[in-house]
Amino acid sequence: MSAPLTNAPVVRVEGIVTRFGRNVVHEGLDLSIRAGEIVALVGGSGSGKTTLLRHVIGLTRPAAGRVEVFGEALDAGGAPRRLARQRRMGVLFQHGALFSAFSVAQNIAFPLRELGMMSPREIDRLVALKLEMVEMEPAHALLMPAELSGGMVKRVALARALALEPELLLLDEPTAGLDPDRSASFIRLIRALHRELGLTVVLVTHDLDTLAQMATSVAVLAEGRIVSHASLEDTLALDHPFVARFFRGLQARRSHSHGAGAG
Amino acid sequence: MAGHALDEVFAAGAEGIRLAGDWTLRGLDERLPALRAALAAAPADARWSLRAVRRMDSFGALLLWQAWGGRWPAALEADDGQRAIIGRIERSAARALPAPARTSALDHVALLGEGLLAFGSHLAGFIALLGRFALDLGHLLRHPRDWPLLEISANLYKVGVKAMPVSALVGFLVGVVLSYLSALQLRTFGADAFIVNILGMGIIRELGPVLVSVLVAGRSGSAMTAQLGVMRVTEEIDALAAMGVSRGLRLVLPKVVALVLAMPLLVLWTSALALLGGWVSAWVELDIGLHFFLQALPGAVPVANLYIGLAKGAVFGFLIALVACHFGLRVRPDTESLSANTTASVVSAITVVILADALFAIATRSIGLPV
Numbered sequence: 001m002s003a004p005l006t007n008a009p010v011v012r013v014e015g016i017v018t019r020f021g022r023n024v025v026h027e028g029l030d031l032s033i034r035a036g037e038i039v040a041l042v043g044g045s046g047s048g049k050t051t052l053l054r055h056v057i058g059l060t061r062p063a064a065g066r067v068e069v070f071g072e073a074l075d076a077g078g079a080p081r082r083l084a085r086q087r088r089m090g091v092l093f094q095h096g097a098l099f100s101a102f103s104v105a106q107n108i109a110f111p112l113r114e115l116g117m118m119s120p121r122e123i124d125r126l127v128a129l130k131l132e133m134v135e136m137e138p139a140h141a142l143l144m145p146a147e148l149s150g151g152m153v154k155r156v157a158l159a160r161a162l163a164l165e166p167e168l169l170l171l172d173e174p175t176a177g178l179d180p181d182r183s184a185s186f187i188r189l190i191r192a193l194h195r196e197l198g199l200t201v202v203l204v205t206h207d208l209d210t211l212a213q214m215a216t217s218v219a220v221l222a223e224g225r226i227v228s229h230a231s232l233e234d235t236l237a238l239d240h241p242f243v244a245r246f247f248r249g250l251q252a253r254r255s256h257s258h259g260a261g262a263g
Numbered sequence: 264m265a266g267h268a269l270d271e272v273f274a275a276g277a278e279g280i281r282l283a284g285d286w287t288l289r290g291l292d293e294r295l296p297a298l299r300a301a302l303a304a305a306p307a308d309a310r311w312s313l314r315a316v317r318r319m320d321s322f323g324a325l326l327l328w329q330a331w332g333g334r335w336p337a338a339l340e341a342d343d344g345q346r347a348i349i350g351r352i353e354r355s356a357a358r359a360l361p362a363p364a365r366t367s368a369l370d371h372v373a374l375l376g377e378g379l380l381a382f383g384s385h386l387a388g389f390i391a392l393l394g395r396f397a398l399d400l401g402h403l404l405r406h407p408r409d410w411p412l413l414e415i416s417a418n419l420y421k422v423g424v425k426a427m428p429v430s431a432l433v434g435f436l437v438g439v440v441l442s443y444l445s446a447l448q449l450r451t452f453g454a455d456a457f458i459v460n461i462l463g464m465g466i467i468r469e470l471g472p473v474l475v476s477v478l479v480a481g482r483s484g485s486a487m488t489a490q491l492g493v494m495r496v497t498e499e500i501d502a503l504a505a506m507g508v509s510r511g512l513r514l515v516l517p518k519v520v521a522l523v524l525a526m527p528l529l530v531l532w533t534s535a536l537a538l539l540g541g542w543v544s545a546w547v548e549l550d551i552g553l554h555f556f557l558q559a560l561p562g563a564v565p566v567a568n569l570y571i572g573l574a575k576g577a578v579f580g581f582l583i584a585l586v587a588c589h590f591g592l593r594v595r596p597d598t599e600s601l602s603a604n605t606t607a608s609v610v611s612a613i614t615v616v617i618l619a620d621a622l623f624a625i626a627t628r629s630i631g632l633p634v
């Protein structure tokens with residue numbers, strides 16, 4: 001029941017060019033993400049990973065190129081159609097971006113209320129459910145974002161991103177700032193959602209453990225384009241200076257554990 | 264709409280209730296009212312089959328769980344994935360959200376007390392800030408090399424030079440209006456020449472400083488509060504403290520000093536333009552020439568009034584900047600607190616300025632008035 005219905009690309013970007021003043025970030029970037037994939041977007045600092053994510057969300061426009069989400073151009077259709085498309089994706093911003101004037105429960109309830117389909121009782125039930133999914137106590141519901149630790153902010157933000165049952169989940173540094181235990185349960189959660197709902201996930205990450213445990217494929221952003229979009233194994237075999245630097249730790253660990261296994 | 268028919272997702276028959284299609288937030292969207300009615304009408308002992316359901320999310324599961332009255336039905340056909348999703352609803356139902364605290368009559372009493380305490384804490388905070396400023400000033404007198412000249416100069420430009428156009432416009436127009444209304448009255452008494460006394464005394468001693476204070480409180484006071492507030496939110500103030508840089512010396516003092524220096528100049532500038540506006544109006548209404556106006560002004564307004572006006576400017580500037588910094592440093596890291604403190608800063612600054620103006624009026628009641 002959870003298998004994606006089609007294998008059409010959920011996100012497709014073509015020929016993206018982005019400039020900040022004289023600084024060219026993307027030069028003719030192409031990337032296509034199929035339904036049901038968990039793609040890790042990796043690249044050096046300032047290589048434009050977050051910018052690419054913002055293009056996909058529609059917060060910024062590239063100077064040139066085409067962004068398609070769910071098979072339609074980002075600006076296709078009237079306002080209701082664009083809104084409906086926006087509601088099919090959930091976004092976890094790097095710093096959570098919780099509404100600081102709302103409590104935790106109100107933050108998660110906000111997109112549900114905006115939808116205008118549910119009774120307050122149902123909204124409360126769903127908020128309780130989302131809180132449980134991200135392993136938060138019901139007692140935390142009344143806290144304000146300023147009272148939360150960094151890891152809790154991340155989890156509440158994920159709960160909010162999941163509120164509208166998105167088909168596409170965009171995560172910017174989801175496990176940065178989480179302790180290893182929380183990070184592991186975060187990964188488990190995303191994988192479970194992926195399994196049950198056939199979610200498509202795009203995540204920007206620097207954390208090799210997150211990447212190795214979650215991603216079904218890795219897209220490497222360097223020199224203003226996607227230099228490789230392949231499985232982790234194939235990416236590790238790639239002969240590219242950035243890949244060699246970035247994955248050095250992982251490669252070392254793998255060969256170490258292989259060696260230990262053999263010996 | 265044919266595409267949103269209920270029977271695509273819900274069919275009640277002799278052998279029980281068969282669900283089909285997408286039981287997701289988006290899949291059920293259009294047929295939700297009809298579906299809610301159908302679910303509510305389902306018999307309690309019905310057989311439920313979820314075999315034909317393609318996708319189910321927690322919203323769909325919640326609808327079912329509610330239709331089942333919060334219990335698993337006796338006869339249910341569902342696969343493990345569906346049971347897991349519904350199971351999550353069951354678990355979370357046991358962990359209801361705590362209800363937000365309700366307000367009672369006693370809370371209003373508590374609110375009153377809190378208000379009084381808050382006023383006390385504002386007063387204490389303001390006095391502490393004043394003391395800090397005095398200590399910083401003392402430190403600078405002993406260590407002249409520590410003067411934050413760059414910050415003072417930047418602030419001077421921001422609160423002084425950049426405020427000139429708006430204060431000129433407002434001053435000129437207020438002068439025009441004041442002069443026009445006075446001219447109408449004076450003409451009926453044939454006392455045309457006294458327009459110079461009214462404008463000169465009113466603008467130089469009273470209107471100029473207060474007008475500029477209101478403008479500056481709204482313009483620069485709010486900006487100072489917002490700036491310090493955002494610096495608190497983004498932990499910049501903590502970063503300064505961690506480097507051992509005194510926030511009093513680097514953030515508060517330059518703002519206060521700059522405004523104390525800028526305000527008398529702004530008062531002079533605004534009063535001059537208000538007088539110009541007043542003369543334009545007097546010239547049109549009463550045919551008073553510029554030459555006469557300028558010659559009569561020193562006789563009508565003793566020079567002490569100018570000094571009083573400039574002194575008021577400096578004192579008001581001091582108060583506005585301190586009040587703005589006081590509220591800016593009290594901002595807590597959320598948007599609500601930022602907006603509340605910025606509002607409180609402007610309102611308090613204007614109130615404090617008008618209170619101080621009343622004190623000035625009493626203290627200088629025998630100075631500069633022609634007898």
